[in-house]
Amino acid sequence: MNDPDDPPQAGIALGGDDPPQAGIAVGGDDPPQAGIALGEDDPPQAGIALGGDDPPQALDDADAVFGPDVPPQAELSNDPADSPEEEEEASVPGAADSSKRFGIRKLLSLDATPLAGAVAPRASASGIELLGSFGLPAPRPSRESLTHVDPLVSTGESPFRFGVPDGASAAALMETFVVPRYLAPAGELLLELLAVGESAQIVHVDCSTGFPDATLLERLPGAELYGCDPSASAIQLAQSKAAAASLSAEYLVSSATSTPFPSGAFTHALTLDLAPEARAGVFSELQRLLAPGGQLLVTLLLRGSAQELTCLIREYAVASDRAELSRSLDLLSAARPTPEMVVGELEAMGFQYVEVEHRRISLSFRSGRDFLEDPVCRMLLFPETERLLRHSLSPALDHVRTAIDRYWSTEPFELVLSLGCVSARRAGN
Numbered sequence: 001m002n003d004p005d006d007p008p009q010a011g012i013a014l015g016g017d018d019p020p021q022a023g024i025a026v027g028g029d030d031p032p033q034a035g036i037a038l039g040e041d042d043p044p045q046a047g048i049a050l051g052g053d054d055p056p057q058a059l060d061d062a063d064a065v066f067g068p069d070v071p072p073q074a075e076l077s078n079d080p081a082d083s084p085e086e087e088e089e090a091s092v093p094g095a096a097d098s099s100k101r102f103g104i105r106k107l108l109s110l111d112a113t114p115l116a117g118a119v120a121p122r123a124s125a126s127g128i129e130l131l132g133s134f135g136l137p138a139p140r141p142s143r144e145s146l147t148h149v150d151p152l153v154s155t156g157e158s159p160f161r162f163g164v165p166d167g168a169s170a171a172a173l174m175e176t177f178v179v180p181r182y183l184a185p186a187g188e189l190l191l192e193l194l195a196v197g198e199s200a201q202i203v204h205v206d207c208s209t210g211f212p213d214a215t216l217l218e219r220l221p222g223a224e225l226y227g228c229d230p231s232a233s234a235i236q237l238a239q240s241k242a243a244a245a246s247l248s249a250e251y252l253v254s255s256a257t258s259t260p261f262p263s264g265a266f267t268h269a270l271t272l273d274l275a276p277e278a279r280a281g282v283f284s285e286l287q288r289l290l291a292p293g294g295q296l297l298v299t300l301l302l303r304g305s306a307q308e309l310t311c312l313i314r315e316y317a318v319a320s321d322r323a324e325l326s327r328s329l330d331l332l333s334a335a336r337p338t339p340e341m342v343v344g345e346l347e348a349m350g351f352q353y354v355e356v357e358h359r360r361i362s363l364s365f366r367s368g369r370d371f372l373e374d375p376v377c378r379m380l381l382f383p384e385t386e387r388l389l390r391h392s393l394s395p396a397l398d399h400v401r402t403a404i405d406r407y408w409s410t411e412p413f414e415l416v417l418s419l420g421c422v423s424a425r426r427a428g429n
Contacts, residue, residue, distance in 0.1 A: 190270065194295075202268040235251045352427050364415075
């Protein structure tokens, strides 16, 4: 484990018993932008079609979608040569034909049942092959391991709280605001720990709109990437971006803890912004997906994050005589893990070479209203805080807004987050 003031060390080699190797400096790649068409009286629509030569347009102002009183809202062609019989092509709006596309059937099933919407790792008649310098085995998915899968069936959109729109608008907000402001530092830290090699097979669980997948594919020559997320709109945007950039990446709708991918088929398994309460389930699924020697990469908020918000909620609890809320705030502080806890959890599962890099990032807000209406807060921070508290956060937010305007009237309000990235290697030869 590294001291937070030390320069981060990068990830590990994937062969034998070699010790972790030094890593890669991260370039300043700009995240892709997503568009929303905003009419004066029309609801916001996501601009996810990326056809023709028109570049995607960025959403200019979160206030165009957010308002202080907004109520809560609750494929690509398969190559016939790869298929034993002819299949009907699956399409994604804005997706262009590409010779780099390949069929998902060999990943998800051994029979000829057509599946729509994503593609497989490089396959042969003997099963999934993990080629290149990683030297990993070529596991063959069994029919029994896939019988539980109801492939590519949407689980529906998860409702966003605190006035955040659902569906396509939420996906575009994620891409336009949350990725550059919040997920970009997590992506940079993950890329610093990335173990490099040729012809990698990458699975990105809870991939949202597909960040930082384009940069991952640049870092890993000949790699192929497969992402899944429960939001159909986020998957559609991720797929459109990949098609527009001719990336070897495919996406499908799936939960994070029960993905339809075969066991042991990937050299890298990753997720960004893992929720504290989801650690056990997601760690277990990533372990299942990794080949022996494969690398797990996960970013998450560590203990000590967002203490400024916790203090303001505690002030509200004391002023309103909410003793049960005060007790829940103590549990909130303990809900996020320390680096030592994460290392212990993964080592207990049998992972090797576990390390956690962490650094502090700061989000700045001009006023209390700016804080309450920020997409990062509405889409990620507030819902997570409410889940961990097991109390409605809404009554406290009016006090939080007023307190920020009073205490930080002459300077920006700074919310400090302790961001961690864990790298580990699945045991085995």
